[in-house]
Amino acid sequence: MTSSHTLTLPLHRKRLLHERTQLLQRIAEQRGGLISRADMAADHDVRSLDDRAQAISERDDEFAMNEHETAELGDIEAALERMDAGTYGQCTDCGVTIAPARLQAYPTAKRCIGCQTVAEQHR
Numbered sequence: 702m703t704s705s706h707t708l709t710l711p712l713h714r715k716r717l718l719h720e721r722t723q724l725l726q727r728i729a730e731q732r733g734g735l736i737s738r739a740d741m742a743a744d745h746d747v748r749s750l751d752d753r754a755q756a757i758s759e760r761d762d763e764f765a766m767n768e769h770e771t772a773e774l775g776d777i778e779a780a781l782e783r784m785d786a787g788t789y790g791q792c793t794d795c796g797v798t799i800a801p802a803r804l805q806a807y808p809t810a811k812r813c814i815g816c817q818t819v820a821e822q823h824r
Contacts, residue, residue, distance in 0.1 A: 709801065713808050714784055720808075721777045728770055776809040783811070792816050 783789040790799050794816035803810050812820060 709804070710784065710789065713789070713804060714781070716808055717777050717780055717784075721774065721781075724770065724774055724777070776811075779811065780809040794820070 780789060783791075783793075790804060791797070792799055792813040793811045795813065797813050799810055799813050803814060810817070
């Protein structure tokens with residue numbers, strides 16, 4: 702890892718920890734406490750609403766939001782683990798140093814631009 706990465710590592714860690722805290726608070730607020738989004742979605746009784754399509758859409762939105770938040774939280778945790786392992790800022794596919802501007806814009810980045818492009822093409 703280059704010295705510029707070493708110098709910015711504490712800033713990236715602080716930012717990731719802050720983002721994790723905000724995400725967890727947002728999840729708790731939107732869920733109304735301890736109930737999960739999946740439980741909220743399951744609570745949509747499509748028979749009791751006048752508009753069945755709307756109820757299904759609301760339920761699907763709950764599942765999608767839960768999936769997105771879970772993935773976002775996983776990305777943050779993985780980045781923090783790479784920091785602890787001393788591999789943060791290195792591409793997990795090819796090992797090159799990820800551009801500082803990329804990490805600034807996307808602190809959970811695990812791949813360099815080239816490898817990320819290839820990964821997205823294969824999805």
